[in-house]
Amino acid sequence: MSSQPQVSVLFVCLGNICRSPTAEGVFRSLVETAGLQDRIHIDSAGTGDWHVGKAPDARMQKAALDRGYDLSAQRARQVEAGDLDRFDYILPMDRQNQAALEDLVTELEQLDKIRLLLSYNPSAISEVPDPYYGGEAGFHQVIDLVESACKRLLIQIRKHHGL
Numbered sequence: 001m002s003s004q005p006q007v008s009v010l011f012v013c014l015g016n017i018c019r020s021p022t023a024e025g026v027f028r029s030l031v032e033t034a035g036l037q038d039r040i041h042i043d044s045a046g047t048g049d050w051h052v053g054k055a056p057d058a059r060m061q062k063a064a065l066d067r068g069y070d071l072s073a074q075r076a077r078q079v080e081a082g083d084l085d086r087f088d089y090i091l092p093m094d095r096q097n098q099a100a101l102e103d104l105v106t107e108l109e110q111l112d113k114i115r116l117l118l119s120y121n122p123s124a125i126s127e128v129p130d131p132y133y134g135g136e137a138g139f140h141q142v143i144d145l146v147e148s149a150c151k152r153l154l155i156q157i158r159k160h161h162g163l
Helices: 019-033 058-066 095-102 136-161
Strands: 007-013 040-046 089-092
Touching (some): 007 136, 019 058, 019 136, 058 136
Parallel strands (some): 007 089
């Protein structure tokens, strides 16, 4: 294991059962494929506490597994104020969750860590839509958006941190 410090990445959505666990699973797969699992710490959380301790939504798990991502070991947790200090990259899925994270900020440097995930994806939309109340296609759209953004995120982290 390298003596260099780890880079830490936190994905955030509302309940931590659909979008952010998917981003965690996709990014973890990319990081492992790159052989950087000892250098990049990955987690996800929700701004709400409704699903704490629960596994990701079964529909999201199925869509992810269809694409080769196993989310079954993940459990939802709520974001904590301390996460703003512990993580280098804090990536909300939408502006609502970005605002909730910004409400926790106590130091300016924490604010600089918060950036919408899709800012890494040159698509026409800036937010990952919540698929919770929609159909199957919405879960697959989440994976499409997250995959594209996470690939670019990893490129950026590798360049910025010399990995």
